[in-house]
Amino acid sequence: MARTWRSRLRFREPWPLHHPHYYRCYYQFPADLVMLCWLIMMAFLLVEVAGVEASVSSEGCLPREKDALLHYKAAIRDPSARLSSWQEAQGDDCCAWTGVVCYNKTGRVRVAELNLGITNPYQDDNWWETALRGELLHPSLLSLTHLHTLNLSFNDFEGSQIPPLVGSLHKLSYLDLSWSNLSGTIPPHLGNLTNLRHLDLSGPKL
Numbered sequence: 238m239a240r241t242w243r244s245r246l247r248f249r250e251p252w253p254l255h256h257p258h259y260y261r262c263y264y265q266f267p268a269d270l271v272m273l274c275w276l277i278m279m280a281f282l283l284v285e286v287a288g289v290e291a292s293v294s295s296e297g298c299l300p301r302e303k304d305a306l307l308h309y310k311a312a313i314r315d316p317s318a319r320l321s322s323w324q325e326a327q328g329d330d331c332c333a334w335t336g337v338v339c340y341n342k343t344g345r346v347r348v349a350e351l352n353l354g355i356t357n358p359y360q361d362d363n364w365w366e367t368a369l370r371g372e373l374l375h376p377s378l379l380s381l382t383h384l385h386t387l388n389l390s391f392n393d394f395e396g397s398q399i400p401p402l403v404g405s406l407h408k409l410s411y412l413d414l415s416w417s418n419l420s421g422t423i424p425p426h427l428g429n430l431t432n433l434r435h436l437d438l439s440g441p442k443l
């Protein structure tokens with residue numbers, strides 16, 4: 238560290254090191270930098286804290302996103318009524334619905350996660366009967382423009398292929414389509430998901 242400062246000082250202060258200004262400069266200059274680092278750290282901390290607070294918000298979903306979720310529900314089959322909390326009711330907040338998580342970043346509430354995987358497939362022998370079925374990657378999901386996590390594991394795509402529209406869910410970081418009765422080829426559109434950090438397509442060996 239000290240060596241770095243010294244080599245910098247060479248440009249500002251006359252050499253040799255024991256020049257009378259050297260010590261003054263050495264102690265003043267880093268103090269400003271420490272202050273600056275401190276301010277930057279505080280700023281990051283504030284942003285982090287705001288972000289965490291935001292993610293626990295539980296009301297105020299956008300009508301547009303609520304409609305998208307209702308369209309989604311209407312487009313798939315839910316034989317065991319797992320999505321019974323997804324209701325049209327006036328003033329109903331879709332952020333409180335089963336499997337829906339909203340983030341409230343910078344004061345804007347957006348649906349950010351859809352966790353529709355079955356919670357305990359290994360402890361429930363009848364889990365297959367409670368699977369959501371059909372076009373589970375339905376175009377209505379495209380209206381959820383801040384969707385970050387999509388978990389459809391242990392549901393039933395009924396042997397269909399992953400549709401190319403998956404590549405348009407461009408905010409996705411987590412995509413879990415494991416054990417969901419998909420088949421066929423993986424569309425190259427998946428490569429458009431540049432924010433993707435976790436992808437699970439596991440399933441039975443065929």
Ligand SMILES: *[C@@H]1O[C@H](CO)[C@@H](O)[C@H](O)[C@H]1NC(C)=O
Nearest residue numbers: 294295296297341344345346
């Ligand atoms: C979202 O955050 C903003 C600003 O932080 C706050 O005023 C607002 O009440 C929050 N909305 C919800 C629904 O929590």
Ligand SMILES: *[C@@H]1O[C@H](CO)[C@@H](O)[C@H](O)[C@H]1NC(C)=O
Nearest residue numbers: 354355356388390411413435
């Ligand atoms: C998706 O949901 C399943 C079942 O609830 C869970 O085991 C799995 O960890 C989830 N995947 C991710 C990426 O969180």
Ligand SMILES: *[C@@H]1O[C@H](CO)[C@@H](O)[C@H](O)[C@H]1NC(C)=O
Nearest residue numbers: 365393394395396397418419
């Ligand atoms: C998967 O989808 C096919 C086609 O609809 C169906 O016949 C089958 O029962 C489904 N489930 C499993 C576990 O393969």
Ligand SMILES: *[C@@H]1O[C@H](CO)[C@@H](O)[C@H](O)[C@H]1NC(C)=O
Nearest residue numbers: 401404405425426427428429
């Ligand atoms: C995504 O990728 C596919 C194939 O790799 C490409 O044809 C398409 O133009 C890309 N863009 C979008 C928005 O899907």
